[in-house]
Amino acid sequence: MEKRAMIEIQRLGKSFRIAGGKRHVALEGIDLNIREGEFVSILGPSGCGKSTLLYMLGGFVPPSSGSIQVQGRPVTGPGPDRGPVFQEFALFPWKTVLGNVMYGLRQQGVGKREARERAMALLHKVNLASYADFYPKELSGGMRQRVAIARTLAYDPATLLMDEPFGALDAHTRTVLQNELLQIWERDRKTVMFVTHGVDEAVFLSDRVVVMTRSPGRIRTVVDIDLPRPRVRAELLVDRRYQEYVVELERLIEDVHHERDAEPAPAPVAKTTLKVATR
Amino acid sequence: MSAQAILQRLGAPLTVLVLLTLWELAARALALDGFPTATESLAQLPAILFDGQSLQSIGASLARMFAGIGLALLVAVPAGLAMGRNPTLARMLNPLLSAAYPVPKAALMPMVMLWFGVGDLSKILVIFLGVSLPLLYHSYHGAARLDDKLLWSAAAMGMRAPARLLRITLPGALPEVLLGCRVGLAMALIVMISSEMIARQSGAGDLLFNALDMALYPDVYAMIVILAALGFALDWAFEHLRLRLVHWAEPRQDAASGGNS
Numbered sequence: 001m002e003k004r005a006m007i008e009i010q011r012l013g014k015s016f017r018i019a020g021g022k023r024h025v026a027l028e029g030i031d032l033n034i035r036e037g038e039f040v041s042i043l044g045p046s047g048c049g050k051s052t053l054l055y056m057l058g059g060f061v062p063p064s065s066g067s068i069q070v071q072g073r074p075v076t077g078p079g080p081d082r083g084p085v086f087q088e089f090a091l092f093p094w095k096t097v098l099g100n101v102m103y104g105l106r107q108q109g110v111g112k113r114e115a116r117e118r119a120m121a122l123l124h125k126v127n128l129a130s131y132a133d134f135y136p137k138e139l140s141g142g143m144r145q146r147v148a149i150a151r152t153l154a155y156d157p158a159t160l161l162m163d164e165p166f167g168a169l170d171a172h173t174r175t176v177l178q179n180e181l182l183q184i185w186e187r188d189r190k191t192v193m194f195v196t197h198g199v200d201e202a203v204f205l206s207d208r209v210v211v212m213t214r215s216p217g218r219i220r221t222v223v224d225i226d227l228p229r230p231r232v233r234a235e236l237l238v239d240r241r242y243q244e245y246v247v248e249l250e251r252l253i254e255d256v257h258h259e260r261d262a263e264p265a266p267a268p269v270a271k272t273t274l275k276v277a278t279r
Numbered sequence: 280m281s282a283q284a285i286l287q288r289l290g291a292p293l294t295v296l297v298l299l300t301l302w303e304l305a306a307r308a309l310a311l312d313g314f315p316t317a318t319e320s321l322a323q324l325p326a327i328l329f330d331g332q333s334l335q336s337i338g339a340s341l342a343r344m345f346a347g348i349g350l351a352l353l354v355a356v357p358a359g360l361a362m363g364r365n366p367t368l369a370r371m372l373n374p375l376l377s378a379a380y381p382v383p384k385a386a387l388m389p390m391v392m393l394w395f396g397v398g399d400l401s402k403i404l405v406i407f408l409g410v411s412l413p414l415l416y417h418s419y420h421g422a423a424r425l426d427d428k429l430l431w432s433a434a435a436m437g438m439r440a441p442a443r444l445l446r447i448t449l450p451g452a453l454p455e456v457l458l459g460c461r462v463g464l465a466m467a468l469i470v471m472i473s474s475e476m477i478a479r480q481s482g483a484g485d486l487l488f489n490a491l492d493m494a495l496y497p498d499v500y501a502m503i504v505i506l507a508a509l510g511f512a513l514d515w516a517f518e519h520l521r522l523r524l525v526h527w528a529e530p531r532q533d534a535a536s537g538g539n540s
Contacts, residue, residue, distance in 0.1 A: 060431045078434035090428035094450040094527050104436040135527045155436060 002150035006191045007034040008058065014052050025216035027059050030066065032210060032219065036158075037189040041202035044212030044220075044251065045256060050195045051163050057193060058084050058161050070159065080108065083157030087164040089144040093134040097123065099134040104155035122150045126180065142145050142173035146180070153184070159191040166201070174192060178204060181232065186230050198248070199253060203227075203245045204236060211252050214259055223249060303433070313496055320500035327501055332485060340482035343399055344471045347406025351463065354407075355414040356456060360448050362415075363422020364430075376415060384409035384466075385473035392478055402474040402482075409470035410463040417459025421452030454528040457521045464517055468510050483509075 012030040015023045019135045026049040034040050042050045055061040057068055059078040070082065083104075084090075091100050097117055105115035113230055123129045126146040129230075136144055145165060152160065166174040178201060185192060185205075196202050202209045203225055211220045227236065236242040286293075299317045306316040327333045362369045395401040400478050425448060433447045449456075475484025483506060490498035 036332040055431075058431065058435065060427075061432070078431060080435060080437050082435060084428075084431060084435050086428045086432075088426060088428055090426060092432075092447070092450070093529065094431060094453070095526075103433075107433075107438055137527060137529045151432075152435075157435075186419045 005033040006036040006038070006071060007032075007193070008067075008069040009033070009053075009057075010067050010069075012053070012056065012068060013064050013210075014049065014056060014061070015064045019142050028115045028216040028218050030217075030219060032222075034191060036191055039185060039192045039194065039205055039207045041196055041206040041209045042212060043196060043202045043209050043253065044217065045214055045253070046196065046211040047215050048256075049109065049217030054084075054161050054193060054195050057159075057256070058082050079117060080104070080155050081157055082159045082161055083155065085145075085148055085152050085154035085160065085162045085165045088168045089136070089141075089148045089168075091144055091148055091151070093136050095135075096132065097128060097134050097136070097139070100136070100147055101150045101154050104151060108155055119150075119154055123134055124185075126150050140173075141169050142177060145169065145177060149177075149181070151186075157190070159193065162192060162194045163243065164195055166198075167196070174190050174201075175233070181205065199246055199249045203242060203249065204231065204233065209249060211249065211256070213256055220256060221252065223252075263268065287398050298322065300495050312494075315497040315500055319497045320504065321482045323497045323501035324504065327498070327505065336486055337483045337509075340471055340484065342508075343402050344406055345480070346399075346403045347470075348410050348463065348467050350403065350407045351410035351414050352460075355411040356449075357444070359415040359418025359456075359459075360418045360452060363425070363452065364444065364448055365490075366394055368420065369423070376412070380412050380416070380455045383473075384412075384419065384470050388474050388477040397478040397480060401478060402439070402471070405474045406467050406470045409466045413462040413466060414431040414456070414459045418452060418456050418461070420500070421455025421459075424455070427450040451475070454525045457525060461517060462523065465510065465515055468506070472506065 009030055009032040012027065013025070014027040016023045020022045020099070030053060032040075042053060044050045046171045048056045052061060054070075056063050057075065092103065095103060098116070101119035101122055102112075102115045105118060106112070110118070110171055120129060123132055126149065128143060128150070131139065131143065136147065139147065142214065145168075149165070166177050169177065182205060192205075194202070194205060206225050209225060211223065212218065213220045223245065227239070227242060227245070297320075303317040306314050306319075346430040358372075362372055385403050387408065388401065391401045391404050395404060429451055430443050430447055433443050438446065471482070472484040472487070475482040475490050479485045479488065483502065487499060487506075490496075490502060
């Protein structure tokens, strides 16, 4: 049974004004539909605009062209239906762990006592209940990211927008958090957009992997990851299909890297003339 | 206790003692009319500190100073935070800020007096101006340096822009804002005294410069000692308050910077 599209992205583009009055095209012609409950990774080299894509989906950054619809409604700004998790954690440093996790609930008008109970329940789930009264600066990177994930899960967004959430963590912590994220996801099946440049991570977590080209970022190809769930890392690592996906994606990424010096994709005619006119 | 531990604990009083001794020796050696010895000057302290009128005068100074600081907090902090989050506003106000910074605020006193008289209002306004600039500057930088993602996280929770300024930008920029307050506090003391030098009526500056006019040099120096002690006490108290307010802050807030694509 086909689930309806949770997120519909059409002809989405983003360009920035840079020094000298020129425009830098970060993203161009992005078409992508994400189904409800789907785990989609966006894989690409640095500078391909994959984070920008996520920021536009979150409503933090307005698109230059095209449209994004979430549950049939155009995105006009941030909202609690789309919860972000950032690489830099972005915890409120003046709030304790508990205060951070309660923050969104309180903002949604949940009473203090109930918010506290729900936040504590979540902290138990991410094994941080004994750190409830700590401040973010007293925690390790992995613990901070657990708090950040709990803070976002607390207000129960239908979609999680994860921007290289494990990119700043050491290899071991990253693996632990990937496992925890999968457990959480397999339990409540939120729609997830996961930006990463890690091939293993993308294959391990995702239903689909979207491979981006270099700047200007476009969708190079979309790879369906047809691996059984629940996924267990130890089993996957020796699974041929898993290995083949990794190799295929590594090759694609390699190709994208080598396209660096190839001629840039032709810009739409209207933009070229505009550039000349402003000179 | 080791020698180092003793030195660490007694370091500051020791410095004061050495300075007082040097002052005493220099004054005795020079034997100038306008340079009283430390003992002569310190002997005047009880006369000033136990005199109701002097105390009232110093109290009036402090009241004006705190009024000026309070006004500056109410105006300059929100303005600086708004500038920090709004590049257009920052571009409009930055030249004004750069131009106003080096102007000695006490020099504006005669003009302000023309409009608002020689009373408290003029002095409070000049103190307000003096405190506002460092406060504006530091609030601006604190807000501008704040990670967008803190504000985005709050926006995703459904918090609107005006609330974000108060509940995210203000606490996020607080460590820097409080640094501005510390500079502002020192500035307030300076402007407080110089405003009273120009418009004499009451206050610590009035006491000081009247003593100078009457060639009561030990009194002048005693007043300087009182003002220095006041500055020290205010700074000490403020540092305690500051550390209580921002105990959560990391030594460097921008430590967790990451790649961005």
